[in-house]
Amino acid sequence: MPELQHFQRSDDLDWDRVFAAFDRDGGVIVEGFLDEALLARLQSDVAPLVAKKTPGSTTPGLWTEFHGEQTKRITGLPAVSPAWVELLQDEAYRSMGDRYLGRNEYWLNTGQLICIGPGETAQMLHRDELNWPHAMRDDEITVTAIFALTDFTEENGATVIAPGSNHWEGALPEVPPGTTCRATMPAGSALLYSGKVVHGGGANTTEDEWRVGLHAGFCRGWLRAEENHQLTVPLDVAKTLPADVQYLLGFRSYDPAFGARLGLIDYDDAGRLLEG
Ligand SMILES: O=C(O)CCC(=O)C(=O)O
Known part of the structure:
Protein backbone atom coordinates (compact mmCIF):
# COMPACT_ATOMS: atom_id res chain seq x y z
CA MET A 1 0.00 0.00 0.00
CA PRO A 2 1.58 3.34 -1.00
CA GLU A 3 1.94 5.98 1.67
CA LEU A 4 3.30 9.44 2.22
CA GLN A 5 6.24 10.07 4.50
CA HIS A 6 5.46 11.96 7.73
CA PHE A 7 7.85 14.37 9.49
CA GLN A 8 7.47 16.35 12.70
CA ARG A 9 8.24 20.06 12.55
CA SER A 10 10.99 21.05 14.98
CA ASP A 11 13.87 23.52 15.06
CA ASP A 12 16.29 20.84 13.92
CA LEU A 13 14.10 19.26 11.21
CA ASP A 14 16.25 18.60 8.14
CA TRP A 15 14.17 20.25 5.40
CA ASP A 16 16.36 18.70 2.70
CA ARG A 17 14.98 15.31 3.80
CA VAL A 18 11.44 16.68 3.67
CA PHE A 19 11.94 18.00 0.16
CA ALA A 20 13.67 14.76 -0.93
CA ALA A 21 10.44 12.93 0.03
CA PHE A 22 8.43 15.63 -1.77
CA ASP A 23 10.52 15.07 -4.92
CA ARG A 24 10.18 11.29 -4.74
CA ASP A 25 6.49 10.99 -3.82
CA GLY A 26 5.07 14.34 -4.97
CA GLY A 27 3.80 15.01 -1.47
CA VAL A 28 4.85 14.89 2.15
CA ILE A 29 3.18 15.48 5.50
CA VAL A 30 4.74 17.70 8.16
CA GLU A 31 2.95 17.28 11.48
CA GLY A 32 2.98 20.17 13.93
CA PHE A 33 3.57 22.60 11.06
CA LEU A 34 1.34 25.13 12.85
CA ASP A 35 2.08 25.68 16.51
CA GLU A 36 -0.87 25.30 18.85
CA ALA A 37 -1.41 29.04 19.29
CA LEU A 38 -1.41 29.78 15.55
CA LEU A 39 -3.72 26.83 14.87
CA ALA A 40 -6.16 28.08 17.52
CA ARG A 41 -6.11 31.61 16.06
CA LEU A 42 -6.68 30.32 12.54
CA GLN A 43 -9.58 28.16 13.73
CA SER A 44 -11.15 31.07 15.56
CA ASP A 45 -10.63 33.53 12.64
CA VAL A 46 -12.38 31.22 10.19
CA ALA A 47 -15.14 29.79 12.43
CA PRO A 48 -17.69 32.59 11.75
CA LEU A 49 -17.05 32.40 7.99
CA VAL A 50 -17.56 28.64 7.96
CA ALA A 51 -20.74 28.93 10.03
CA LYS A 52 -22.18 31.52 7.62
CA LYS A 53 -21.29 29.77 4.35
CA THR A 54 -23.64 27.33 2.62
CA PRO A 55 -22.13 24.31 0.87
CA GLY A 56 -22.02 23.84 -2.89
CA SER A 57 -20.77 25.66 -5.96
CA THR A 58 -22.49 28.46 -7.85
CA THR A 59 -20.75 27.40 -11.07
CA PRO A 60 -22.83 24.88 -13.04
CA GLY A 61 -21.64 21.84 -14.95
CA LEU A 62 -18.42 20.03 -14.20
CA TRP A 63 -17.47 22.64 -11.57
CA THR A 64 -20.49 21.80 -9.38
CA GLU A 65 -19.05 18.32 -9.07
CA PHE A 66 -15.43 19.43 -8.83
CA HIS A 67 -16.11 21.99 -6.09
CA GLY A 68 -18.37 19.55 -4.23
CA GLU A 69 -22.06 19.90 -3.41
CA GLN A 70 -21.45 19.28 0.29
CA THR A 71 -18.26 21.35 0.43
CA LYS A 72 -17.84 24.95 1.56
CA ARG A 73 -15.09 26.94 -0.16
CA ILE A 74 -14.15 30.33 1.24
CA THR A 75 -11.69 32.83 -0.23
CA GLY A 76 -10.50 36.35 0.61
CA LEU A 77 -8.98 35.24 3.90
CA PRO A 78 -6.20 37.88 4.17
CA ALA A 79 -8.94 40.48 4.70
CA VAL A 80 -10.38 38.67 7.71
CA SER A 81 -7.67 36.50 9.26
CA PRO A 82 -4.56 38.05 10.83
CA ALA A 83 -3.43 34.49 11.59
CA TRP A 84 -3.48 33.65 7.88
CA VAL A 85 -1.46 36.79 7.12
CA GLU A 86 1.07 35.58 9.69
CA LEU A 87 1.18 32.09 8.16
CA LEU A 88 1.80 33.62 4.73
CA GLN A 89 5.12 34.84 6.15
CA ASP A 90 6.12 31.50 7.67
CA GLU A 91 9.70 30.70 6.75
CA ALA A 92 9.19 26.97 6.16
CA TYR A 93 6.05 27.50 4.08
CA ARG A 94 7.81 30.12 1.96
CA SER A 95 10.87 27.87 1.59
CA MET A 96 8.67 25.50 -0.46
CA GLY A 97 7.87 28.33 -2.90
CA ASP A 98 11.47 29.59 -2.96
CA ARG A 99 12.81 26.11 -3.63
CA TYR A 100 10.49 25.06 -6.43
CA LEU A 101 9.49 28.34 -8.05
CA GLY A 102 12.40 30.68 -7.27
CA ARG A 103 12.72 33.38 -4.63
CA ASN A 104 10.29 36.27 -5.35
CA GLU A 105 9.22 34.51 -8.53
CA TYR A 106 5.80 33.33 -7.37
CA TRP A 107 2.59 34.58 -5.88
CA LEU A 108 -0.37 33.09 -4.08
CA ASN A 109 -2.50 30.88 -6.28
CA THR A 110 -5.15 29.96 -3.72
CA GLY A 111 -5.74 30.76 -0.09
CA GLN A 112 -9.05 28.99 0.18
CA LEU A 113 -10.71 27.12 2.99
CA ILE A 114 -12.01 23.77 1.82
CA CYS A 115 -14.53 22.37 4.30
CA ILE A 116 -15.68 18.93 3.24
CA GLY A 117 -19.05 18.12 4.78
CA PRO A 118 -20.86 14.90 5.72
CA GLY A 119 -22.09 13.02 2.64
CA GLU A 120 -19.58 14.57 0.24
CA THR A 121 -18.34 12.19 -2.46
CA ALA A 122 -14.71 11.90 -3.57
CA GLN A 123 -13.51 14.68 -5.86
CA MET A 124 -12.26 13.91 -9.34
CA LEU A 125 -8.51 13.18 -9.22
CA HIS A 126 -6.43 15.85 -10.92
CA ARG A 127 -3.10 17.66 -11.11
CA ASP A 128 -3.05 21.31 -10.03
CA GLU A 129 -0.77 22.30 -12.92
CA LEU A 130 -3.68 21.49 -15.29
CA ASN A 131 -4.94 24.98 -14.45
CA TRP A 132 -2.40 26.09 -17.04
CA PRO A 133 -2.21 23.28 -19.62
CA HIS A 134 -0.10 25.32 -22.05
CA ALA A 135 2.49 26.18 -19.43
CA MET A 136 3.14 22.65 -18.15
CA ARG A 137 6.81 21.71 -18.32
CA ASP A 138 9.36 19.51 -16.54
CA ASP A 139 9.83 21.73 -13.52
CA GLU A 140 7.15 22.95 -11.15
CA ILE A 141 4.81 25.80 -12.03
CA THR A 142 2.73 25.43 -8.86
CA VAL A 143 3.21 23.89 -5.41
CA THR A 144 0.66 23.77 -2.61
CA ALA A 145 0.20 23.28 1.11
CA ILE A 146 -3.03 22.03 2.63
CA PHE A 147 -3.01 23.03 6.30
CA ALA A 148 -5.24 20.80 8.43
CA LEU A 149 -7.43 22.95 10.68
CA THR A 150 -9.21 19.80 11.90
CA ASP A 151 -7.89 16.24 11.99
CA PHE A 152 -7.91 14.70 8.50
CA THR A 153 -9.19 11.11 8.66
CA GLU A 154 -10.14 8.39 6.17
CA GLU A 155 -13.77 8.95 7.20
CA ASN A 156 -13.99 12.75 7.08
CA GLY A 157 -12.40 13.40 3.68
CA ALA A 158 -8.61 13.35 4.01
CA THR A 159 -7.06 14.14 0.62
CA VAL A 160 -6.63 11.19 -1.75
CA ILE A 161 -3.16 11.19 -3.33
CA ALA A 162 -1.17 8.87 -5.61
CA PRO A 163 2.41 8.93 -4.28
CA GLY A 164 4.93 9.02 -7.13
CA SER A 165 2.34 10.13 -9.72
CA ASN A 166 4.33 13.34 -10.08
CA HIS A 167 6.61 11.20 -12.28
CA TRP A 168 3.87 9.58 -14.36
CA GLU A 169 3.72 10.33 -18.10
CA GLY A 170 0.83 12.23 -19.70
CA ALA A 171 -1.26 15.23 -18.72
CA LEU A 172 -3.78 13.31 -16.60
CA PRO A 173 -2.72 9.66 -16.39
CA GLU A 174 -4.99 6.76 -15.43
CA VAL A 175 -4.77 5.94 -11.74
CA PRO A 176 -4.41 2.16 -11.38
CA PRO A 177 -6.20 0.52 -8.42
CA GLY A 178 -4.08 0.34 -5.27
CA THR A 179 -1.87 3.32 -6.13
CA THR A 180 -3.52 5.95 -3.91
CA CYS A 181 -3.46 6.60 -0.17
CA ARG A 182 -5.10 9.12 2.14
CA ALA A 183 -3.29 12.14 3.60
CA THR A 184 -4.47 11.45 7.13
CA MET A 185 -2.93 13.87 9.63
CA PRO A 186 -3.71 15.59 12.91
CA ALA A 187 -4.93 19.19 13.01
CA GLY A 188 -1.98 21.58 12.69
CA SER A 189 -0.21 19.42 10.07
CA ALA A 190 0.54 20.42 6.50
CA LEU A 191 0.38 18.31 3.35
CA LEU A 192 2.96 19.84 0.99
CA TYR A 193 2.54 18.68 -2.59
CA SER A 194 3.66 19.07 -6.17
CA GLY A 195 1.53 20.57 -8.96
CA LYS A 196 2.26 17.31 -10.79
CA VAL A 197 0.92 14.85 -8.25
CA VAL A 198 -2.51 13.30 -8.88
CA HIS A 199 -4.84 13.96 -5.95
CA GLY A 200 -8.34 15.08 -4.93
CA GLY A 201 -10.52 15.72 -1.92
CA GLY A 202 -11.71 12.54 -0.20
CA ALA A 203 -15.28 11.39 0.46
CA ASN A 204 -16.73 12.33 3.85
CA THR A 205 -18.67 9.33 5.14
CA THR A 206 -19.28 10.72 8.63
CA GLU A 207 -22.69 11.77 9.95
CA ASP A 208 -21.69 15.13 11.33
CA GLU A 209 -17.98 15.88 11.01
CA TRP A 210 -16.50 18.63 8.85
CA ARG A 211 -12.98 18.33 7.47
CA VAL A 212 -11.52 21.83 7.32
CA GLY A 213 -8.37 22.44 5.28
CA LEU A 214 -6.67 25.63 4.15
CA HIS A 215 -5.60 25.04 0.56
CA ALA A 216 -2.74 27.44 0.04
CA GLY A 217 -0.81 27.18 -3.20
CA PHE A 218 1.83 29.25 -4.94
CA CYS A 219 2.19 29.61 -8.70
CA ARG A 220 4.80 31.27 -10.88
CA GLY A 221 4.45 35.05 -11.03
CA TRP A 222 3.80 35.01 -14.76
CA LEU A 223 0.71 32.83 -14.42
CA ARG A 224 -2.82 34.01 -13.67
CA ALA A 225 -3.70 32.90 -10.12
CA GLU A 226 -6.80 30.83 -9.43
CA GLU A 227 -8.10 33.28 -6.83
CA ASN A 228 -8.52 36.97 -7.66
CA HIS A 229 -6.90 38.37 -4.52
CA GLN A 230 -7.01 41.98 -5.69
CA LEU A 231 -10.81 41.84 -5.65
CA THR A 232 -11.28 39.66 -2.54
CA VAL A 233 -8.96 41.84 -0.45
CA ALA A 257 15.84 39.18 -10.71
CA PHE A 258 16.09 38.83 -14.48
CA GLY A 259 14.25 42.03 -15.26
CA ALA A 260 10.73 41.17 -16.51
CA ARG A 261 8.05 43.29 -14.84
CA LEU A 262 4.38 42.37 -14.88
CA GLY A 263 1.23 43.81 -13.32
CA LEU A 264 2.46 47.41 -13.56
CA ILE A 265 0.52 50.65 -13.12
CA ASP A 266 1.71 53.58 -15.22
CA TYR A 267 4.74 51.45 -15.99
CA ASP A 268 5.74 51.50 -12.37
CA ASP A 269 5.33 49.08 -9.46
CA ALA A 270 1.68 48.68 -8.51
CA GLY A 271 2.84 48.93 -4.91
CA ARG A 272 2.97 52.73 -5.36
CA LEU A 273 -0.83 52.65 -5.23
CA LEU A 274 -0.56 51.41 -1.66
CA GLU A 275 1.52 54.35 -0.50
CA GLY A 276 -0.08 57.54 0.75
O1 LIG B 1 -9.41 19.48 -0.24
C1 LIG B 1 -8.64 18.63 -0.66
O2 LIG B 1 -8.23 17.68 0.01
C2 LIG B 1 -8.10 18.75 -2.08
C3 LIG B 1 -8.92 19.69 -2.92
C4 LIG B 1 -8.35 19.95 -4.26
O3 LIG B 1 -7.41 19.35 -4.69
C5 LIG B 1 -8.97 20.98 -5.11
O4 LIG B 1 -10.10 21.40 -4.86
O5 LIG B 1 -8.32 21.39 -6.10
Whole structure:
Protein backbone atom coordinates (compact mmCIF):
# COMPACT_ATOMS: atom_id res chain seq x y z
CA MET A 1 0.00 0.00 0.00
CA PRO A 2 1.58 3.34 -1.00
CA GLU A 3 1.94 5.98 1.67
CA LEU A 4 3.30 9.44 2.22
CA GLN A 5 6.24 10.07 4.50
CA HIS A 6 5.46 11.96 7.73
CA PHE A 7 7.85 14.37 9.49
CA GLN A 8 7.47 16.35 12.70
CA ARG A 9 8.24 20.06 12.55
CA SER A 10 10.99 21.05 14.98
CA ASP A 11 13.87 23.52 15.06
CA ASP A 12 16.29 20.84 13.92
CA LEU A 13 14.10 19.26 11.21
CA ASP A 14 16.25 18.60 8.14
CA TRP A 15 14.17 20.25 5.40
CA ASP A 16 16.36 18.70 2.70
CA ARG A 17 14.98 15.31 3.80
CA VAL A 18 11.44 16.68 3.67
CA PHE A 19 11.94 18.00 0.16
CA ALA A 20 13.67 14.76 -0.93
CA ALA A 21 10.44 12.93 0.03
CA PHE A 22 8.43 15.63 -1.77
CA ASP A 23 10.52 15.07 -4.92
CA ARG A 24 10.18 11.29 -4.74
CA ASP A 25 6.49 10.99 -3.82
CA GLY A 26 5.07 14.34 -4.97
CA GLY A 27 3.80 15.01 -1.47
CA VAL A 28 4.85 14.89 2.15
CA ILE A 29 3.18 15.48 5.50
CA VAL A 30 4.74 17.70 8.16
CA GLU A 31 2.95 17.28 11.48
CA GLY A 32 2.98 20.17 13.93
CA PHE A 33 3.57 22.60 11.06
CA LEU A 34 1.34 25.13 12.85
CA ASP A 35 2.08 25.68 16.51
CA GLU A 36 -0.87 25.30 18.85
CA ALA A 37 -1.41 29.04 19.29
CA LEU A 38 -1.41 29.78 15.55
CA LEU A 39 -3.72 26.83 14.87
CA ALA A 40 -6.16 28.08 17.52
CA ARG A 41 -6.11 31.61 16.06
CA LEU A 42 -6.68 30.32 12.54
CA GLN A 43 -9.58 28.16 13.73
CA SER A 44 -11.15 31.07 15.56
CA ASP A 45 -10.63 33.53 12.64
CA VAL A 46 -12.38 31.22 10.19
CA ALA A 47 -15.14 29.79 12.43
CA PRO A 48 -17.69 32.59 11.75
CA LEU A 49 -17.05 32.40 7.99
CA VAL A 50 -17.56 28.64 7.96
CA ALA A 51 -20.74 28.93 10.03
CA LYS A 52 -22.18 31.52 7.62
CA LYS A 53 -21.29 29.77 4.35
CA THR A 54 -23.64 27.33 2.62
CA PRO A 55 -22.13 24.31 0.87
CA GLY A 56 -22.02 23.84 -2.89
CA SER A 57 -20.77 25.66 -5.96
CA THR A 58 -22.49 28.46 -7.85
CA THR A 59 -20.75 27.40 -11.07
CA PRO A 60 -22.83 24.88 -13.04
CA GLY A 61 -21.64 21.84 -14.95
CA LEU A 62 -18.42 20.03 -14.20
CA TRP A 63 -17.47 22.64 -11.57
CA THR A 64 -20.49 21.80 -9.38
CA GLU A 65 -19.05 18.32 -9.07
CA PHE A 66 -15.43 19.43 -8.83
CA HIS A 67 -16.11 21.99 -6.09
CA GLY A 68 -18.37 19.55 -4.23
CA GLU A 69 -22.06 19.90 -3.41
CA GLN A 70 -21.45 19.28 0.29
CA THR A 71 -18.26 21.35 0.43
CA LYS A 72 -17.84 24.95 1.56
CA ARG A 73 -15.09 26.94 -0.16
CA ILE A 74 -14.15 30.33 1.24
CA THR A 75 -11.69 32.83 -0.23
CA GLY A 76 -10.50 36.35 0.61
CA LEU A 77 -8.98 35.24 3.90
CA PRO A 78 -6.20 37.88 4.17
CA ALA A 79 -8.94 40.48 4.70
CA VAL A 80 -10.38 38.67 7.71
CA SER A 81 -7.67 36.50 9.26
CA PRO A 82 -4.56 38.05 10.83
CA ALA A 83 -3.43 34.49 11.59
CA TRP A 84 -3.48 33.65 7.88
CA VAL A 85 -1.46 36.79 7.12
CA GLU A 86 1.07 35.58 9.69
CA LEU A 87 1.18 32.09 8.16
CA LEU A 88 1.80 33.62 4.73
CA GLN A 89 5.12 34.84 6.15
CA ASP A 90 6.12 31.50 7.67
CA GLU A 91 9.70 30.70 6.75
CA ALA A 92 9.19 26.97 6.16
CA TYR A 93 6.05 27.50 4.08
CA ARG A 94 7.81 30.12 1.96
CA SER A 95 10.87 27.87 1.59
CA MET A 96 8.67 25.50 -0.46
CA GLY A 97 7.87 28.33 -2.90
CA ASP A 98 11.47 29.59 -2.96
CA ARG A 99 12.81 26.11 -3.63
CA TYR A 100 10.49 25.06 -6.43
CA LEU A 101 9.49 28.34 -8.05
CA GLY A 102 12.40 30.68 -7.27
CA ARG A 103 12.72 33.38 -4.63
CA ASN A 104 10.29 36.27 -5.35
CA GLU A 105 9.22 34.51 -8.53
CA TYR A 106 5.80 33.33 -7.37
CA TRP A 107 2.59 34.58 -5.88
CA LEU A 108 -0.37 33.09 -4.08
CA ASN A 109 -2.50 30.88 -6.28
CA THR A 110 -5.15 29.96 -3.72
CA GLY A 111 -5.74 30.76 -0.09
CA GLN A 112 -9.05 28.99 0.18
CA LEU A 113 -10.71 27.12 2.99
CA ILE A 114 -12.01 23.77 1.82
CA CYS A 115 -14.53 22.37 4.30
CA ILE A 116 -15.68 18.93 3.24
CA GLY A 117 -19.05 18.12 4.78
CA PRO A 118 -20.86 14.90 5.72
CA GLY A 119 -22.09 13.02 2.64
CA GLU A 120 -19.58 14.57 0.24
CA THR A 121 -18.34 12.19 -2.46
CA ALA A 122 -14.71 11.90 -3.57
CA GLN A 123 -13.51 14.68 -5.86
CA MET A 124 -12.26 13.91 -9.34
CA LEU A 125 -8.51 13.18 -9.22
CA HIS A 126 -6.43 15.85 -10.92
CA ARG A 127 -3.10 17.66 -11.11
CA ASP A 128 -3.05 21.31 -10.03
CA GLU A 129 -0.77 22.30 -12.92
CA LEU A 130 -3.68 21.49 -15.29
CA ASN A 131 -4.94 24.98 -14.45
CA TRP A 132 -2.40 26.09 -17.04
CA PRO A 133 -2.21 23.28 -19.62
CA HIS A 134 -0.10 25.32 -22.05
CA ALA A 135 2.49 26.18 -19.43
CA MET A 136 3.14 22.65 -18.15
CA ARG A 137 6.81 21.71 -18.32
CA ASP A 138 9.36 19.51 -16.54
CA ASP A 139 9.83 21.73 -13.52
CA GLU A 140 7.15 22.95 -11.15
CA ILE A 141 4.81 25.80 -12.03
CA THR A 142 2.73 25.43 -8.86
CA VAL A 143 3.21 23.89 -5.41
CA THR A 144 0.66 23.77 -2.61
CA ALA A 145 0.20 23.28 1.11
CA ILE A 146 -3.03 22.03 2.63
CA PHE A 147 -3.01 23.03 6.30
CA ALA A 148 -5.24 20.80 8.43
CA LEU A 149 -7.43 22.95 10.68
CA THR A 150 -9.21 19.80 11.90
CA ASP A 151 -7.89 16.24 11.99
CA PHE A 152 -7.91 14.70 8.50
CA THR A 153 -9.19 11.11 8.66
CA GLU A 154 -10.14 8.39 6.17
CA GLU A 155 -13.77 8.95 7.20
CA ASN A 156 -13.99 12.75 7.08
CA GLY A 157 -12.40 13.40 3.68
CA ALA A 158 -8.61 13.35 4.01
CA THR A 159 -7.06 14.14 0.62
CA VAL A 160 -6.63 11.19 -1.75
CA ILE A 161 -3.16 11.19 -3.33
CA ALA A 162 -1.17 8.87 -5.61
CA PRO A 163 2.41 8.93 -4.28
CA GLY A 164 4.93 9.02 -7.13
CA SER A 165 2.34 10.13 -9.72
CA ASN A 166 4.33 13.34 -10.08
CA HIS A 167 6.61 11.20 -12.28
CA TRP A 168 3.87 9.58 -14.36
CA GLU A 169 3.72 10.33 -18.10
CA GLY A 170 0.83 12.23 -19.70
CA ALA A 171 -1.26 15.23 -18.72
CA LEU A 172 -3.78 13.31 -16.60
CA PRO A 173 -2.72 9.66 -16.39
CA GLU A 174 -4.99 6.76 -15.43
CA VAL A 175 -4.77 5.94 -11.74
CA PRO A 176 -4.41 2.16 -11.38
CA PRO A 177 -6.20 0.52 -8.42
CA GLY A 178 -4.08 0.34 -5.27
CA THR A 179 -1.87 3.32 -6.13
CA THR A 180 -3.52 5.95 -3.91
CA CYS A 181 -3.46 6.60 -0.17
CA ARG A 182 -5.10 9.12 2.14
CA ALA A 183 -3.29 12.14 3.60
CA THR A 184 -4.47 11.45 7.13
CA MET A 185 -2.93 13.87 9.63
CA PRO A 186 -3.71 15.59 12.91
CA ALA A 187 -4.93 19.19 13.01
CA GLY A 188 -1.98 21.58 12.69
CA SER A 189 -0.21 19.42 10.07
CA ALA A 190 0.54 20.42 6.50
CA LEU A 191 0.38 18.31 3.35
CA LEU A 192 2.96 19.84 0.99
CA TYR A 193 2.54 18.68 -2.59
CA SER A 194 3.66 19.07 -6.17
CA GLY A 195 1.53 20.57 -8.96
CA LYS A 196 2.26 17.31 -10.79
CA VAL A 197 0.92 14.85 -8.25
CA VAL A 198 -2.51 13.30 -8.88
CA HIS A 199 -4.84 13.96 -5.95
CA GLY A 200 -8.34 15.08 -4.93
CA GLY A 201 -10.52 15.72 -1.92
CA GLY A 202 -11.71 12.54 -0.20
CA ALA A 203 -15.28 11.39 0.46
CA ASN A 204 -16.73 12.33 3.85
CA THR A 205 -18.67 9.33 5.14
CA THR A 206 -19.28 10.72 8.63
CA GLU A 207 -22.69 11.77 9.95
CA ASP A 208 -21.69 15.13 11.33
CA GLU A 209 -17.98 15.88 11.01
CA TRP A 210 -16.50 18.63 8.85
CA ARG A 211 -12.98 18.33 7.47
CA VAL A 212 -11.52 21.83 7.32
CA GLY A 213 -8.37 22.44 5.28
CA LEU A 214 -6.67 25.63 4.15
CA HIS A 215 -5.60 25.04 0.56
CA ALA A 216 -2.74 27.44 0.04
CA GLY A 217 -0.81 27.18 -3.20
CA PHE A 218 1.83 29.25 -4.94
CA CYS A 219 2.19 29.61 -8.70
CA ARG A 220 4.80 31.27 -10.88
CA GLY A 221 4.45 35.05 -11.03
CA TRP A 222 3.80 35.01 -14.76
CA LEU A 223 0.71 32.83 -14.42
CA ARG A 224 -2.82 34.01 -13.67
CA ALA A 225 -3.70 32.90 -10.12
CA GLU A 226 -6.80 30.83 -9.43
CA GLU A 227 -8.10 33.28 -6.83
CA ASN A 228 -8.52 36.97 -7.66
CA HIS A 229 -6.90 38.37 -4.52
CA GLN A 230 -7.01 41.98 -5.69
CA LEU A 231 -10.81 41.84 -5.65
CA THR A 232 -11.28 39.66 -2.54
CA VAL A 233 -8.96 41.84 -0.45
CA PRO A 234 -10.10 45.50 -0.37
CA LEU A 235 -7.42 48.08 -1.17
CA ASP A 236 -7.75 49.67 2.29
CA VAL A 237 -6.94 46.33 3.89
CA ALA A 238 -4.14 45.61 1.40
CA LYS A 239 -2.48 48.88 2.44
CA THR A 240 -2.14 47.57 6.01
CA LEU A 241 -0.48 44.25 5.07
CA PRO A 242 3.27 43.56 5.18
CA ALA A 243 5.01 44.30 1.85
CA ASP A 244 5.89 40.66 1.15
CA VAL A 245 2.24 39.65 1.66
CA GLN A 246 1.16 42.48 -0.67
CA TYR A 247 3.56 41.02 -3.23
CA LEU A 248 2.16 37.49 -2.75
CA LEU A 249 -1.35 38.83 -3.33
CA GLY A 250 -0.39 40.71 -6.50
CA PHE A 251 -0.72 44.21 -5.02
CA ARG A 252 2.94 44.68 -5.91
CA SER A 253 4.27 43.99 -9.38
CA TYR A 254 6.08 40.83 -10.34
CA ASP A 255 9.70 41.78 -10.56
CA PRO A 256 12.08 38.81 -10.60
CA ALA A 257 15.84 39.18 -10.71
CA PHE A 258 16.09 38.83 -14.48
CA GLY A 259 14.25 42.03 -15.26
CA ALA A 260 10.73 41.17 -16.51
CA ARG A 261 8.05 43.29 -14.84
CA LEU A 262 4.38 42.37 -14.88
CA GLY A 263 1.23 43.81 -13.32
CA LEU A 264 2.46 47.41 -13.56
CA ILE A 265 0.52 50.65 -13.12
CA ASP A 266 1.71 53.58 -15.22
CA TYR A 267 4.74 51.45 -15.99
CA ASP A 268 5.74 51.50 -12.37
CA ASP A 269 5.33 49.08 -9.46
CA ALA A 270 1.68 48.68 -8.51
CA GLY A 271 2.84 48.93 -4.91
CA ARG A 272 2.97 52.73 -5.36
CA LEU A 273 -0.83 52.65 -5.23
CA LEU A 274 -0.56 51.41 -1.66
CA GLU A 275 1.52 54.35 -0.50
CA GLY A 276 -0.08 57.54 0.75
O1 LIG B 1 -9.41 19.48 -0.24
C1 LIG B 1 -8.64 18.63 -0.66
O2 LIG B 1 -8.23 17.68 0.01
C2 LIG B 1 -8.10 18.75 -2.08
C3 LIG B 1 -8.92 19.69 -2.92
C4 LIG B 1 -8.35 19.95 -4.26
O3 LIG B 1 -7.41 19.35 -4.69
C5 LIG B 1 -8.97 20.98 -5.11
O4 LIG B 1 -10.10 21.40 -4.86
O5 LIG B 1 -8.32 21.39 -6.10
